[in-house]
Amino acid sequence: MKPTNIQDPEYFHKVVDCQYACPAHTPVPEYIRLIAAERYTEAYMVNWESNVFPGILGRTCDRPCEPACRRGRIEEEPVAICRLKRVAADNKEEVRHLMPAIPEKKNGRKIALIGGGPASLTVARDLAPLGYEIHLYDEWDKGGGMMRTQIPAFRLPESVLDEEVDYILDMGIHTHFNNYVESMKEVLEKDYDAIFVGTGAPKGRDLNLPGRQEAGPRIHIGIEWLASVAFGHTTRIGKKVIILGGGNTAMDCCRTSRRLGGEDVKVVVRSPFKDMKASPWEIEDAQREDIPILNNMPPKKFVVENGKLKGIIFGKVAAIYDENGKRSLIPTGEPDVFIEADDVIIAIGQDNAFPWIERDLGIKFGKWDLPVVDKTTFQSTLDRVFFGGDAAFGPENVITAVAHGHQAAVSIDLFCRGESVYNRPAPYTNLVSQKMGIHEWSYDSPVVVDQRYLVPHAEKKVALSNRKVEVELGFDRPTGFKEAQRCLNCDVQTVFNTSRCIECDACMDICPTSCITFTTNGEEDGLRARLLAPANNTEQDLYVSENLPTGRVMVKDEDVCLHCGLCAERCPTAAWDMQKYLYQVTKATPIWNISEQSTI
Amino acid sequence: MTYIKPKFRHPELPKNKIGYAKADYEGAISTLCGGCGHDSISAAIVQACYELSIEPHKLAKLSGIGCSSKTPTYFLSNSHGFNAVHGRMPSIATGANMANRNLIYLGVSGDGDSASIGMGQFVHAIRRNVNMVYIVMNNGCYGLTKGQNSATADIGSVSKGGSENRYPAIDLVGMALELGATFVGRSFSGDKTQLVPLIKAAMSHPGFALLDVVSPCVTFNNKPESTKSYDYVRAHLEATATLDFVPEKEEITVSYPEGDSAHVELHDGSVIHLQKLAPNWNPTDRYSAVNRLLEAKMKGEVLTGLLYIDPKSQEMHELENTVARPLNTLREEELCPGQEALEKINASFR
Numbered sequence: 001m002k003p004t005n006i007q008d009p010e011y012f013h014k015v016v017d018c019q020y021a022c023p024a025h026t027p028v029p030e031y032i033r034l035i036a037a038e039r040y041t042e043a044y045m046v047n048w049e050s051n052v053f054p055g056i057l058g059r060t061c062d063r064p065c066e067p068a069c070r071r072g073r074i075e076e077e078p079v080a081i082c083r084l085k086r087v088a089a090d091n092k093e094e095v096r097h098l099m100p101a102i103p104e105k106k107n108g109r110k111i112a113l114i115g116g117g118p119a120s121l122t123v124a125r126d127l128a129p130l131g132y133e134i135h136l137y138d139e140w141d142k143g144g145g146m147m148r149t150q151i152p153a154f155r156l157p158e159s160v161l162d163e164e165v166d167y168i169l170d171m172g173i174h175t176h177f178n179n180y181v182e183s184m185k186e187v188l189e190k191d192y193d194a195i196f197v198g199t200g201a202p203k204g205r206d207l208n209l210p211g212r213q214e215a216g217p218r219i220h221i222g223i224e225w226l227a228s229v230a231f232g233h234t235t236r237i238g239k240k241v242i243i244l245g246g247g248n249t250a251m252d253c254c255r256t257s258r259r260l261g262g263e264d265v266k267v268v269v270r271s272p273f274k275d276m277k278a279s280p281w282e283i284e285d286a287q288r289e290d291i292p293i294l295n296n297m298p299p300k301k302f303v304v305e306n307g308k309l310k311g312i313i314f315g316k317v318a319a320i321y322d323e324n325g326k327r328s329l330i331p332t333g334e335p336d337v338f339i340e341a342d343d344v345i346i347a348i349g350q351d352n353a354f355p356w357i358e359r360d361l362g363i364k365f366g367k368w369d370l371p372v373v374d375k376t377t378f379q380s381t382l383d384r385v386f387f388g389g390d391a392a393f394g395p396e397n398v399i400t401a402v403a404h405g406h407q408a409a410v411s412i413d414l415f416c417r418g419e420s421v422y423n424r425p426a427p428y429t430n431l432v433s434q435k436m437g438i439h440e441w442s443y444d445s446p447v448v449v450d451q452r453y454l455v456p457h458a459e460k461k462v463a464l465s466n467r468k469v470e471v472e473l474g475f476d477r478p479t480g481f482k483e484a485q486r487c488l489n490c491d492v493q494t495v496f497n498t499s500r501c502i503e504c505d506a507c508m509d510i511c512p513t514s515c516i517t518f519t520t521n522g523e524e525d526g527l528r529a530r531l532l533a534p535a536n537n538t539e540q541d542l543y544v545s546e547n548l549p550t551g552r553v554m555v556k557d558e559d560v561c562l563h564c565g566l567c568a569e570r571c572p573t574a575a576w577d578m579q580k581y582l583y584q585v586t587k588a589t590p591i592w593n594i595s596e597q598s599t600i
Numbered sequence: 601m602t603y604i605k606p607k608f609r610h611p612e613l614p615k616n617k618i619g620y621a622k623a624d625y626e627g628a629i630s631t632l633c634g635g636c637g638h639d640s641i642s643a644a645i646v647q648a649c650y651e652l653s654i655e656p657h658k659l660a661k662l663s664g665i666g667c668s669s670k671t672p673t674y675f676l677s678n679s680h681g682f683n684a685v686h687g688r689m690p691s692i693a694t695g696a697n698m699a700n701r702n703l704i705y706l707g708v709s710g711d712g713d714s715a716s717i718g719m720g721q722f723v724h725a726i727r728r729n730v731n732m733v734y735i736v737m738n739n740g741c742y743g744l745t746k747g748q749n750s751a752t753a754d755i756g757s758v759s760k761g762g763s764e765n766r767y768p769a770i771d772l773v774g775m776a777l778e779l780g781a782t783f784v785g786r787s788f789s790g791d792k793t794q795l796v797p798l799i800k801a802a803m804s805h806p807g808f809a810l811l812d813v814v815s816p817c818v819t820f821n822n823k824p825e826s827t828k829s830y831d832y833v834r835a836h837l838e839a840t841a842t843l844d845f846v847p848e849k850e851e852i853t854v855s856y857p858e859g860d861s862a863h864v865e866l867h868d869g870s871v872i873h874l875q876k877l878a879p880n881w882n883p884t885d886r887y888s889a890v891n892r893l894l895e896a897k898m899k900g901e902v903l904t905g906l907l908y909i910d911p912k913s914q915e916m917h918e919l920e921n922t923v924a925r926p927l928n929t930l931r932e933e934e935l936c937p938g939q940e941a942l943e944k945i946n947a948s949f950r
Contacts, residue, residue: 074608447606502830503790504635504818509643513610514622528642533610537744564606572635572818 001524003546003553005497008431008508012581014493014541015558021068023396023403025427026050026587028065029491030083033443035087036484040529042150043088049592052122052168052402053147055160056085056471059472060151062279070488073236074539077452079474080488087480088447089160095167100129100591107131109416112192114181117145118398119198119389121168122405123412126588128171130413135192136173137343139180140231143169146200147398149227150249153468182359184385192385194412197371201390204282207244210300215344219302220346224247229256229467238342239424240310241265244299245347246276249288253345258289259467266293268312270298271320273328273368285471288457289464298329300336302304302344306320311340320574350395351385370394377421378408381491386411408503425586427578428593434492434578435568441578443489444462445565452485465554467592489563496554498546500575507567507576518568521553531557605629617653620684625649625656627674637789637815638668638737642675645706645735648799649676650803652847653814659704662694664689664718666736667744667817668710676706687689690725693732694916700926701917704803705732711752712742715770722772726779730805731915733799736772736810737789739817741827747820753842758825771897773907777890778808782913784889785906789816796906797845797872801906802845804870814902831900840881840892840905841874866907874906881907 004011014020016027027046034043046056061082082525109132113120118139124134142148143165147156148516169175181187187195204211206220212219222245228234241262243254244266244271257265267278267286273295276283287293297314304310314337315330350371357363364381371380373387381388388408389401411421434442456473457463463471475483508516514533521527527542528535535557537540545554568576584592613621622735625646630639649659656678663669665686680703684692692706707725712715714722714736725734741754749757752772753765776784781807787795795813802809815835816822822829832873841862848869852948861943862871862883874883889908 014925026929035602088743213901417779435816446604447608448606454660502635502818502822503834504637504816504830505640505790505792509639510605510630512606512608533613560608560610562606566605569603570630570634570639 001474001519001527001542003470004541004543005136006543009427009583011541012431012493012585015493015561015585016581017068017070018065018079020066020585022051023064023400023407024051024283024335025403025583026065026492027582027584027594029487029489030582032079032084032484033489035084036444038481039092040088041093041095041098045093046086046594047085048095048099049395049594050126050588051399053118053164053398054085055089055164056082056147056156058082058089058386059156060147061085063516064399070368070490070560071486074562075451076187079485080212080452082454083475084480084484085482086176086475086526090474093476098592099167100589103131104126104175105131106133106375108385109133109193110135110191111412112137112195112572114187114195114197115145115199115389115391116140116143116145116175116177117198117200117401119391120145120196121400121409122402123196123198123388123454126406126409126591127412128168128173129214129589129591130432132416134173135176136169137174137176137179139178141177142177143177145198146223149230150223150508152226152252153230154255154259154463154471155252156551157185157468157470157537180471182356184361184363188361188385192384193416196408197387197413198389198405198595199354199391201352201395205346205351207299207348208294209299209344211303211304213243214304214307215302215309216307218342219344222253223350224344225345226252226256229260234260236260237262239263240311240340240342241345242339242341242343243267243345243347245269246271246293247349247351248278249345249350250278250345250377251254251278251282253347254291255289256467257343257345258291258464264345267291267293268297268299268314268339269293269295270317271327272296275319275327277592282411282537287456296329297337301488303338308343309344311338312344313338318329352391352449353396354543360444364437365498367531368394376424377411377420378393378404379411379415384415385468398510406585413588427582427586428582430582431493431495431579434580438543439569441492441565443492443578443580445492445563445579446490447488447564448485450454450482450486452486462586491581492565492578493541493565494556494561494563494567495577495579496543496545496556497575498548498554500573501545501548501554502573503550503552504572510566510570512564512566513562515557515559517555518552519555520551521547527555528557531555533557534557535559602631613884616650616786618655619921620653621652621655622646622650624678627672627677628669629672630918632674633819634665635818636811637739637817638671639674640792640816641735641737641795641813642671644789644795646675647792647796648803651796652800654704654803657893658702659706659726660698661706661708662689662693663708664710664713666710667739668708668712669713669738671817672764673794676804677729680920687713687716687721689713690718690721690730690734694728694730695724697730697762697916698922699778699928701731702926705730706803707732709734709736711736711738711772715751715772723775723779725883726781726808726810728916729782729913729919731807731917733809734800735799736770736812737815738812738828739815739821739825740769741817749816754827756829758823759821760819760823771893772810774890774893777908779808781908782807782910784904784908785810786904787810788814788837788902788904789906789910790821790830790834791837793888794843797843798906799848799880800842800845800910801866801870801872804866804868805909805913806867807856807910807915822851827929827946836877836900838878838896838901839901840878840903840907841876841883844873844904846871846873864911866911872906872909875950877905883907884911886910895925904917
């Protein structure tokens with residue numbers, strides 16, 4: 001193999017598994033260390049710079065970082081990254097004075113944001129400090145988009161949502177609420193220099209089965225029903241409720257039902273339990289509230305008597321997988337099952353909808369009626385129109401919408417300055433030694449063996465009595481500290497200097513997880529097989545040095561490195577050093593420079 | 601102070617025949633200087649014991665005093681151990697071996713412990729052919745007392761102190777050959793591909809197996825002018841042969857070309873395969889080994905590898921004609937068989 005090019009900003013970025021997996025690339029270990037140091041405000045700002053909604057995401061994020069967490073590869077459970085983010089948000093002090101100032105004198109450019117959700121708000125936050133005049137349009141009377149309409153208050157208190165939305169709206173954003181944009185043509189006719197569309201995936205799927213029409217108002221579409229509950233239009237539901245669907249919306253619907261009078265609430269999914277799309281923790285939370293989840297039961301028809309919904313008839317199936325792993329649901333031949341219901345909520349997915357964009361404006365639409373959008377620049381085929389969030393490529397999640405927003409803001413700024421939107425700035429990177437002295441590093445290098453800590457919940461009886469009582473209570477400070485200490489500091493990199501190595505094998509001998517091998521070079525496959533411990537996880541890179549005096553090379557398998565620093569500790573010539581790698585996605589304008597303000 | 605070795609190990613660490621992973625042969629974290637050759641030798645011992653599937657409780661590690669003699673703490677935590685008085689490890693090993701011949705005895709010593717204060721003990725352990733592995737971690741200096749030259753430092757070698765060594769070195773390997781040792785090898789801490797099979801072969805040899813392992817002292821004796829530095833040893837390394845140890849009943853998977861290869865079969869059925877690099881050398885011929893060693897010395901080479909092995913070695917218990925069972929398992933009625941047996945013995949003298 002060729003020597004690893006550690007100058008490539010992506011090499012060490014990839015070693016920080018959590019940050020690499022995060023769509024917005026939040027520097028996770030950095031803020032976790034700040035939490036351990038009780039520097040909550042700075043921890044919050046590290047998050048805010050990157051993901052804009054730390055308090056919201058600390059409760060509701062899809063957490064792609066956690067399955068990626070290295071801790072999950074050496075023991076059962078990853079670090080509770082999401083809940084630590086909330087610890088920062090819950091314990092921070094005043095942060096407004098740390099946020100960028102908004103210039104009184106504007107730069108003369110006007111931007112329209114259609115939709116008031118996470119993608120649009122991110123664009124607003126990144127562009128407002130540059131003096132752009134920003135106009136935000138939304139059909140509801142408050143900002144936040146799906147974070148307000150689709151996430152129930154018992155998971156995300158309104159106060160948290162309002163606070164983080166207001167940080168942005170208070171940057172001098174011109175809001176046009178209760179203003180459903182009906183025509184893109186009209187928007188284009190106004191004097192906006194650029195238009196960003198962040199309208200999400202607002203159309204909940206319906207299920208056209210026999211009886212659907214007759215059943216009428218007792219059948220609800222999941223996201224519409226949740227929005228109606230959020231705005232206080234719906235306050236009650238029947239005693240017996242069936243939720244159709246196995247995603248996170250279904251989990252929110254069933255738990256909300258329990259709080260609005262639903263006593264016998266069931267979730268019914270057509271496929272096996274293990275194939276459910278909902279996050280495992282949301283499934284657990286639903287089950288904890290006495291909501292059974294019945295699987296392998298596709299609905300066949302709605303039973304309606306005298307114009308009144310009675311329930312649903314379900315078939316029974318089994319999942320069969322062919323040799324390619326493709327699933328088919330085969331009827332088992334068992335008798336159909338009737339389940340009574342006063343109300344049914346259909347939560348089987350949501351789609352994009354652009355009835356308001358005329359098709360003759362130069363904005364091309366492709367597959368599934370999605371706009372044609374450049375994956376890097378988020379520009380549509382009409383150069384001053386940009387898309388982001390669910391509106392761009394279909395339903396994803398909040399953190400993805402934020403990531404899109406940052407990139408769209410960079411594009412809009414370049415576009416408005418007359419530069420090419422492909423002329424994108426490189427990420428900000430920094431690599432600094434953490435050595436303080438003999439046996440002394442500036443980070444807590446010992447690896448604790450603690451298992452993941454459990455988060456406390458509100459008492460069930462209290463939680464179910466009021467839909468606004470938050471269920472998850474978050475870690476207190478001492479537990480937050482202990483959970484933070486489980487972080488392996490994967491951003492503190494093992495950096496190898498070939499010219500200093502005397503090949504004494506000290507690093508190889510001490511490495512607790514047998515990551516380091518000195519051997520003759522070869523092709524990657526062969527090399528992976530003959531390392532001290534097999535390097536079977538091909539998603540993780542091998543760090544290969546240049547040739548050493550004996551003709552061998554140093555090969556380090558990044559897979560289960562604990563970043564404990566023992567290789568550097570035992571190295572007599574400092575050929576190994578532990579260096580903290582900071583990687584920040586470049587924003588349209590600097591928001592908070594971590595290396596200047598919060599280094600730890 | 602961050603000197604804690606994490607408890608996590610690689611989750612896919614392979615297991616040996618008896619179900620142990622290499623981690624099960626580890627010891628406490630080393631307190632020697634980072635980069636010390638001794639740590640590499642410890643790691644080689646761990647590797648060898650893992651590969652041989654030794655049950656840790658069937659091995660006893662013994663040592664004297666010195667940096668070298670601290671190392672038994674850093675490997676085989678689950679084995680027996682005895683830390684003897686300076687230079688007196690061979691007596692302890694001899695006594696222990698007398699009492700329980702069923703254990704594997706691994707003696708660890710240094711150049712001071714063996715070539716100076718313990719010389720009198722060392723030579724007698726060889727003479728008696730005590731069934732043990734005797735590893736000398738040889739760095740040519742007294743690392744524990746700031747690096748004074750030891751008795752194995754070569755003439756002209758310069759350590760960190762800066763002055764040249766004026767006295768000739770005691771060559772433990774040459775001496776052992778002279779004394780009739782039945783297994784003599786030399787290696788280098790920085791060459792595990794050679795050291796690990798050598799340790800395995802030594803552990804399978806019935807009798808005294810000496811391994812003189814050059815082990816650089818990074819702190820006091822790693823200057824380029826020192827003949828025991830990493831750079832010097834690497835530049836002057838010569839090997840008698842490449843060596844492959846195949847334990848008993850294991851299938852031989854490597855094919856060896858005819859001619860320069862030699863096979864030495866040990867009493868337990870295991871085999872040492874040697875791919876000879878040195879001409880006019882025969883691993884079972886003491887005379888050729890002494891010659892080859894002297895030749896290397898004249899040329900300034902550090903000759904490593906298996907130098908000599910006596911496949912017909914008779915260890916101390918055989919020479920003493922002791923009972924096959926360990927003495928410590930003999931009960932009173934077996935040790936004192938009674939009046940009748942005594943009279944029989946007395947009668948045989950009449």
